[in-house]
Amino acid sequence: MSKAGQMVSGLVELDQPVYRSPMSQSPHEPRPQPDKPLMRSIGEFFGHVVKGIKTDVDPASNTVTRQTVEEEVRDTPQGPVILRRTIIEEVQVPTKPAKPEPPTQR
Secondary structure, three states: OOOOEEEEOOEEEEOOOOOOOHHHOOOOOOOOOOOOOHHHHHHHHHHHHHHHHHOOOOHHHHEEEEEEEEEEEEEEOOEEEEEEEEEEEEEEOOOOOOOOOOOOOO
16 A cells, blocks of 8 residues: 555545646646736737737628628517518639739740
């Protein structure tokens, strides 16, 4: 018998908490995140801000959208019911690729 516990009716009673390796954890249990230095957190924050500034806000410049709404009122024993069908059609027009340069002759 080890020094950490005693055998009691077929079960081991431990005097100290049992160490579990990170690999033995269930995949559903969140792993403890190591503390990040303050400067890394600040860098990540400003990285997100810069990415937001650089990102193109108008991605719809190459998208054609049409929305059609059909609405109908039907009487039922429980009262009038509104049936509505909304159709959204989007067509993405690809940007023109750069023309490949003709092969040069040697």
